[in-house]
């Protein structure tokens with residue numbers, strides 16, 4: 001039996017580096033209505049990381065489409081796909097679930113209560129996929145994200161602050177992702193050599209901003225808290 005030990009980059013899994021068996025879209029294809037599927041981003045994936053996440057993808061799609069009031073593309077998808085799906089008798093539970101977990105402000109925008117397992121899996125896949133697409137290999141360690149329409153109460157105030165400052169802190173460094181369907185998805189990124197960290201700022205339907213980061217092995221998100229008092233002192237000086 002011949003075992004090929006020299007797996008080429010194009011045969012590697014975007015997540016773990018094992019031999020790929022197929023392609024994955026990052027972000028998932030179901031976010032893009034017809035007419036907005038120009039050059040979608042695809043990565044190669046192994047059997048384990050090519051698994052069917054269609055339930056998570058569908059729930060997250062609904063979350064992202066809701067609260068995208070100003071997006072014509074999101075409205076179109078909502079009217080064409082989501083409404084019909086929810087109205088089906090067998091989807092009754094899903095409709096009630098959405099009503100219970102999405103808070104829409106009368107003036108637009110709002111908050112979504114999410115299943116963190118779902119959103120973590122969903123965004124980890126996209127962060128890893130984009131990294132692989134840009135650099136052609138995987139990063140070790142974990143990922144974390146910050147989503148402007150989901151209030152993550154497990155984060156300390158310092159970690160919140162870290163995220164809120166990131167875009168400004170690296171304002172000269174961001175590289176635009178050159179997406180072809182910006183009304184649906186766009187991103188900018190950069191890799192910080194000092195911190196050994198990948199940063200990506202994603203935008204869904206021009207309404208949801210999600211900041212994704214890679215966290216090197218042995219660290220966790222709370223290690224990145226900014227010393228708020230120190231920061232404020234510097235600003236006041």
Ligand SMILES: [Zn+2]
Nearest residue numbers: 013016046049
């Ligand atoms: Zn894999």
